[in-house]
Amino acid sequence: MATLYTHNELRMFPIPNELLYHITDSLQDDIVSLKACSLVSRPWQSAARAHVLSSITIHKHDDDARSLTAFVHFLASSHSMRPLVKNLRMLAVECSVHDVYSVLLQLPQCQTLALHVCEIKPSGPGDLFPAPPFPHLVALCYVECIFLRSWHAAFQLVGLFGHITELSFQNVVKEDAFPRIAASTDPPDARSHKTSVESLKYDLATPYAREDLQKVSLQWLDLRFLLSLQIARGPSMVEQRSDQLFLDSAVALRQLRLDADQYVSTDVLGPDAPPSLKSCTKLEAITFSLRLSWRNHLVGAKLSNVGMLLKSLPQDTQLSAVRFDIIIDKDILAQNYSTHVQRLNWQPFLQCLHRISSVTHVGIACRHPKHRSMM
Template sequence: MSPLPQELVDIVVDNLRDDIPSLKSCAFAARTFLTSARCHIFRRIEIAPPKPKTTPSSSPCQNLLALLTSSPHLPPLVEELCIVSMGSSSNEILEPDKTSSIIKGPRSWIMTDDSLSLILPLLNLKRISLIENASPWGAAVRWNDVPYPLYTALTATFCSPSLKAIHLRGIIIDSPAQLLALFRDAASLTELSLSRVRFTETLPAHTASLWPDLDARPWRPRLRTLLLSDQPKTGPLCEYLSSPGIDLADVKVLTVATYQPESRNIITQAASTVEHLRLLYTPSGAYTSIFNNSTLRSIHIFAIWRWLFRAIHSFFRSFTDESHLEVVVFEGLHPQSGSDGDDVGLRGLSELDAAIDAAIERHFHSLETVEIQRTLYLNCDRLRSFEDWSVTMREALPSLAARGILRLKENRVPNNGVHHGFE
């Protein structure tokens, strides 16, 4: 039998690019698939923390180093490296009684495993993540305590001309200036995600000592995508990054997760040409100036479930001008335990539906989709079915259903302390 055309093999493998088990099966099934499948299998690698050992064995990082050094054709295939400094693997589903399988302690494993400092120079990465998947606020990486070989390897990677994306979640660092120094020379950087960043030096957001060299050397990145999570235990990260010496004019996709209305308003003003905005909703503060931005084409609002319908009401009543929005998403995170709670939000929704209908008629002539998402934890199974919930939502918001623009979706996420895209 003649071999399959390579073009057909590539099409099959490309359609499986995110299905690693199927790609591995293809690679084992026939040599014809091996080269194409290998490119996708090794495109993204995640290094998980080591688990408790009963017998001496190599860590995941040590195993990866051995593989890369023994197979020199593999390092060029790696485009993205995700380093989980603390917690479980991003793809691991842990039941509440299985958290003991994670090594816990005051320091991350990267402080003692020297393999990582040897892996990084082998790779020419496009994306790097250094994240904690711990709940809540695990033992973040203390940057000043990072061993020098790893410090050198990480800083070289952060400034690599090929690097396009950096994701930091869970890092303790001296100051905003020290944070910026990590990646300000990354000439190709287009995506930046910063969350759980804690500063040992607390400074007012707009003081000369905060950014001592921005006047002489402004930072004008080519960022297209920016995520900032400014939580109570951190400094005012959003305000720090909205300094006049930092140019965010190219940002088109902005995610802002902060409980401080002032910080939220400042950073959205600094990135004034955003087209796709994602916000963590809180009942405090006005949103009118944010929502009426004429460049916006989509908005995604994330809220805890008991605030979801308040967020919907606040959104539609905030508009005073013609909106060019095409897509609006409201996502509610359900609590881990307790009753469904839909009845709390659905009481008196006839007035809300009338307000939505009037707002759409007046301001939203380009609106194509209003999506409501119910986000549940993976081990939460005591709520009503998605089908029953969908019927209730369509009955509660008949104006959206009648216009044919209402979409309903359910997400299942691990309960690892990470707010599903909002950090």
């Protein structure tokens, strides 16, 4: 016989916190379910809000300055929300460094900052920041951002942090009123410090990228603790001397990724000299990205330069892995890519590799530009 309970007799027994957080953790990518969980009870609301509010995105508005100010005031009055935000993303926003600083000041637990297609202005002379106001940031990423007149805004923002685990520049552009005039470097302010980084990525695939980006970053960044460096470029390449300064400064470098295509000029068939790795005594793995097209004679010259680069390693090198990320051009059929790879003249590279006794792994991965690895 069924037992009937009145409304007053119904009780909800609390779920242990371990189980409650396990449930919400498994739903961290399902915002709809998390919002439904937050309506169950106060404990469920607290557990769900930690994921719902962990990442926020600020979108472009008709009046970005006013909307950012209103958002800062909202955060200042939301004491329970501020510690929950871990990731901040700004999308197509026109702002200054001081605007970003004002937002970060209200997010004490923010770990990552990503700026996508933003137009960033440097802070004015009256904007004073402590040095540094924030001790650590896990990741700072610029994606297709526009910096007005100079790279000063980019590194003013970098200078807000004492240490950045991962710093990335992807397709960034510096707008210059006089593009034909060589851009001057921007020395840091007298109150500025050098921000230490562990992982640094330069992927300047646009022809408008200025050649002084690396030179400016050398003035703002402390590379003594740099463990991973990736330099990939397109038509507008940073000169080889800047690469050398980077490699000489990164004495703790463990992983290096270079674009091997940069070591052969597109105008002259003669190869450009690659940088030296004589200072990279702790290098453990190096990856070369290489584009394979029907002009295999150019690829052969690039492989020779890769061998020259490996020759420059010190005798006590700890290098254990050499990898090639080969990008197959559309003029080569996918069915025949292995044949083209086998036809390459690997002999100069292998001869240089024989002198490095510490290498235990050599890998080759082939892929189309917009696809994953094919082998």
